[in-house]
Amino acid sequence: MSTIKVDTIATRTGSGNITLSNNVASLTSAGAISGTNLTASGTLGVTGATTLSSNVAVNGGTGGQVATNFSSASTMGMKINDTNSGNLGGMLGFYSGSGAGTLRANIQNANNAGVHFSVGTGGSIVFTQTGYTAANALDDYEEGTFEVVITGTSGGTATGNSGAGAGASYTKIGNTVFYRGYFANPSISGTLSGSLRIALPFTNANVDRFDNGAGGFIVGHREISSGTTSNEITLKTNRSENFARLRRKYTINSRLEDVDLTQGNASINTSTLIWFQGIMKV
Amino acid sequence: MAITKRTENDKIEVVNKWNIQVRTATIIEEDGVELSRSFSRHVVVPFISDFKKDDDGVQVLTDGKRTYTHTATDISGEDADVQAIANAAWTDANKNAAKASYEALNPAE
Numbered sequence A: 001m002s003t004i005k006v007d008t009i010a011t012r013t014g015s016g017n018i019t020l021s022n023n024v025a026s027l028t029s030a031g032a033i034s035g036t037n038l039t040a041s042g043t044l045g046v047t048g049a050t051t052l053s054s055n056v057a058v059n060g061g062t063g064g065q066v067a068t069n070f071s072s073a074s075t076m077g078m079k080i081n082d083t084n085s086g087n088l089g090g091m092l093g094f095y096s097g098s099g100a101g102t103l104r105a106n107i108q109n110a111n112n113a114g115v116h117f118s119v120g121t122g123g124s125i126v127f128t129q130t131g132y133t134a135a136n137a138l139d140d141y142e143e144g145t146f147e148v149v150i151t152g153t154s155g156g157t158a159t160g161n162s163g164a165g166a167g168a169s170y171t172k173i174g175n176t177v178f179y180r181g182y183f184a185n186p187s188i189s190g191t192l193s194g195s196l197r198i199a200l201p202f203t204n205a206n207v208d209r210f211d212n213g214a215g216g217f218i219v220g221h222r223e224i225s226s227g228t229t230s231n232e233i234t235l236k237t238n239r240s241e242n243f244a245r246l247r248r249k250y251t252i253n254s255r256l257e258d259v260d261l262t263q264g265n266a267s268i269n270t271s272t273l274i275w276f277q278g279i280m281k282v
Numbered sequence B: 001m002a003i004t005k006r007t008e009n010d011k012i013e014v015v016n017k018w019n020i021q022v023r024t025a026t027i028i029e030e031d032g033v034e035l036s037r038s039f040s041r042h043v044v045v046p047f048i049s050d051f052k053k054d055d056d057g058v059q060v061l062t063d064g065k066r067t068y069t070h071t072a073t074d075i076s077g078e079d080a081d082v083q084a085i086a087n088a089a090w091t092d093a094n095k096n097a098a099k100a101s102y103e104a105l106n107p108a109e
Helices: A209-213 B080-089 B092-105
Strands: A090-096 A102-109 A115-118 A141-146 A149-152 A155-159 A167-173 A176-184 A187-193 A196-199 A214-222 A233-237 A243-252 A255-260 A273-281 B003-015 B019-030 B033-044 B047-051 B068-072
Touching: A149 A187, A209 A214, A214 A243, A233 A273, B003 B080, B019 B080, B047 B092, B068 B092
Parallel strands: A141 B033
Antiparallel strands: A090 A102, A102 A115, A141 A167, A149 A155, A149 A196, A155 A187, A167 A176, A176 A273, A196 A243, A214 A233, A214 A273, A233 A243, A243 A255, B003 B019, B019 B033, B047 B068
């Protein structure tokens, strides 16, 4: 094979394209091809490392696919390194819709300590399946608080005194809500009477009869009575209800049953303390 | 650098056509950029429903049936956006359905 050494290849007129009618078999030196644009209508194959110092667009940036194969446990298929933005830097965004699309989900830098994976409204994380199935999708998680208010069905409300530490919190995981609270030294509006109910942050489900089984416990109390039969007070929420009924044990026809606790027996006053927790389905 | 705190009802849901679930977000911002958001919830229903009981809390039956009461909820203390949705959702038909639902789900025992 003979070698031709030249500094410049150009068309005779000094403009237009250079046509190579066969492959270029080897470019051996660093920076072998340089210029502004490289256009290939077929396949561009690169076997060595590739450094791209600006944006990469596939199909003009509005579509297309990028696939990465690798076969080593000691490396990774894709590395995204947020070198500057720190907290809440957008590491990977998921869009849909025409044009630039609308952001639907996002992976953000969590203050250089982890990542936030935000699935957006209607999104979910699915376990044990490689495709979406509703039964295995965790589509909601939320933490919050609610005010501790006991209402009498015949009148009056007792609102826990936040200055005395009263308050309640909930954690919603999927369709299940866990709640716990502290009712302390309430201010009582009106005359508290009738059956007693603690307001809840959600409405209980009304899908199956066993949704009547929502409820919880009074784990501690002071200055509240359950009447003469038993000191045990429980919480019960029926289907489609947004409150927990205070319940007490009561003997009816020699059978121990539970009935709604009324203010006539409970005698809630401004010194009453109640610690409670429960579970409901929404 | 201005730190501000504000609240907004960022989610108002109508469940079962008449239960209004309200999520209130407390938002902390610095120069208009959100730093944190925490939630508080409550539910607004058209009635406080119950049935007649004796002093011990045991149901009182008349001809084998419970006597139900449905006391309308005062929503004058709710935020305007909650009132608007409640007033839209609580049509006469839906309020009657709420009463009927409570009575159906709480039959004489």
